[in-house]
Amino acid sequence: MILAKLALGFASTIVVASVYTFREGTIRVDVDEHRDGGSHVHFWVPAAAVPMAMHFVPKQHLREASQHASEYMPLVEIVTTELRKYPDTTFVDVEDGKNHVRIATAGNKLQIDVVNDEENVHVAVPLSTVNDVARQLAADAPGI
Amino acid sequence: MNRIVRHISRSAVVAIAATALIIPVSAIAQTTPASSTSSSTSERWLHVRVTSSEDKTETVRVNVPLEMAEKVLPAINKDRLHNGKVKFNDHDFEGVDLKVLLDAVRSSKDGEYVTVQSNDADVRVAKQNGYMYVHVTEKESHGSDKHAKSSEKSKVEVKVPMKVVDALFSAGKDELDIVAALRALSAHGDTELVSVKSDDNTVRVWLDSKNISD
Numbered sequence: 001m002i003l004a005k006l007a008l009g010f011a012s013t014i015v016v017a018s019v020y021t022f023r024e025g026t027i028r029v030d031v032d033e034h035r036d037g038g039s040h041v042h043f044w045v046p047a048a049a050v051p052m053a054m055h056f057v058p059k060q061h062l063r064e065a066s067q068h069a070s071e072y073m074p075l076v077e078i079v080t081t082e083l084r085k086y087p088d089t090t091f092v093d094v095e096d097g098k099n100h101v102r103i104a105t106a107g108n109k110l111q112i113d114v115v116n117d118e119e120n121v122h123v124a125v126p127l128s129t130v131n132d133v134a135r136q137l138a139a140d141a142p143g144i
Numbered sequence: 145m146n147r148i149v150r151h152i153s154r155s156a157v158v159a160i161a162a163t164a165l166i167i168p169v170s171a172i173a174q175t176t177p178a179s180s181t182s183s184s185t186s187e188r189w190l191h192v193r194v195t196s197s198e199d200k201t202e203t204v205r206v207n208v209p210l211e212m213a214e215k216v217l218p219a220i221n222k223d224r225l226h227n228g229k230v231k232f233n234d235h236d237f238e239g240v241d242l243k244v245l246l247d248a249v250r251s252s253k254d255g256e257y258v259t260v261q262s263n264d265a266d267v268r269v270a271k272q273n274g275y276m277y278v279h280v281t282e283k284e285s286h287g288s289d290k291h292a293k294s295s296e297k298s299k300v301e302v303k304v305p306m307k308v309v310d311a312l313f314s315a316g317k318d319e320l321d322i323v324a325a326l327r328a329l330s331a332h333g334d335t336e337l338v339s340v341k342s343d344d345n346t347v348r349v350w351l352d353s354k355n356i357s358d
Contacts, residue, residue, distance in 0.1 A: 075219045082212040086187070089355040093205040096196075 024048045025109060025126040032120045047129040054136055062140045070141035073134045080131040084108060187211065188330040191357045195346045205357050210330040217323050228323030229315050246313050249276065250306065263294060276309055278302040282342075298342035305332050 024047040031041040054062065066073070083105050090104040099116040110130060114121040188210040196202035218228040249257065249271055258269035268279040284297040311328035315321035329351060338349035 075216065078216055078219050079212075082209075082215055086209055086212070087355055089207055090205070091207055093203070095204075096202045097199055 024128055025107075026124075027126070027129065028122070028124040030120070030122040034118055034120075038119070047126040050129050051132045051136065054133065059140075062137070066137045066141035069137055073138040073141065076134040077131055077138060080110070080127045080134065083110065084127050084131075187353060187355070188332075188351055189353065189355055190326075190329075191348070191350050191352070193346075193348045193357055197342070197344055197346060207355060207357055209355070210326050210351075214323050214326050214330075217326070225322075228321065230320045230322060232318055232320065243313055243317060246309060250310065271306065274306050276302075276304050276306055298340065301339040303335065303337060305329070305335070307331070 026044045027047050027050065028044040029041065031039065033039050086105065088104070088106045090102060092101070092103040094101045100113070102111070102113040104111045104113075105127065106124070108128070109124045109126050112121070112123045190206075190208045190210055190213065192204070192206040194204040214228075217225075221227070224231045252271065254270075254272045256268060256270040258267060260267040263285060264283055266279075266281040266283070268277070270277045278300070279302075280298075280300040282297040282299070283294040285294050305328070308325050308328045311324035312320050312322070314324050332351065334350070334352040336348070336350045338347065340347035
């Protein structure tokens with residue numbers, strides 16, 4: 001009986017932890033190279049893990065990244081904040097027969113799809129995650 | 145002891161039930177916008193569509209909410225664009241003082257200001273019902289000089305509300321205020337702003353309240 005109760009407690013803890021981890025959705029990356037021996041990368045990670053993981057990145061590396069991206073981070077922050085206000089939309093869609101590039105939002109995620117003869121790349125990132133990362137990088141930028 | 149265990153297990157059951165309830169709610173919250181294909185009527189969207197005349201599969205489609213553009217543009221400070229304004233030099237317009245020209249157009253009555261008809265191109269600049277029109281038709285000559293027939297090579301039609309033009313030139317002498325122009329544009333109804341038809345491409349720039357291009 002006690003074991004059953006412990007198992008229930010353990011299971012509920014895992015469920016609560018999972019819900020907490022996945023509350024912001026997942027980041028999904030799919031890369032398929034069409035050439036022989038080309039790489040196929042498919043992975044998804046909980047979006048909540050990214051801002052947490054950034055705390056473990058050495059400050060020096062973070063500062064370097066911030067330095068390179070500082071010019072664009074406020075822009076990214078504004079764009080991702082604004083995009084959340086709008087319904088799902090295809091913002092940019094470029095097709096030239098062989099290549100297809102699409103930037104869209106779907107379910108609070110930013111989706112970037114690149115399809116061509118050489119490779120297919122599909123990236124889906126929650127807007128809140130991009131916003132968090134941009135804010136963090138902007139905060140770590142030198143001189144702030 | 146038993147009471148404590150019972151209390152913990154009851155709490156765990158409540159937690160599981162709560163999370164089971166939260167998951168679908170949060171899933172719905174994330175997917176709700178997905179079902180919507182058109183935005184609220186107060187939102188104004190700027191659409192750009194470029195279609196290749198030769199290959200119909202070559203297309204560029206851009207859909208941007210004006211309100212977002214108004215907020216994003218001031219954050220871009222690169223080259224001549226600063227704080228939502230673009231700097232220009234006099235030699236960009238080959239010595240033509242655009243402000244003076246615009247003042248002249250604004251204070252004039254509706255009518256055609258420029259009409260040029262030549263073998264190469266027809267140009268028409270007019271002001272009518274609060275809009276400024278610029279139409280340029282480029283021509284192509286066929287046959288010998290005497291019996292030459294001309295056909296349309298490209299056709300450019302620009303229709304801009306005068307209030308937008310005013311807002312565009314509302315900044316300093318050598319600046320175009322893009323953000324002010326967008327703000328003025330958002331007050332207008334559905335409008336086709338630019339239409340270009342040429343041998344290579346068809347370009348359309350228009351404004352409406354839908355977040356999808358037709």
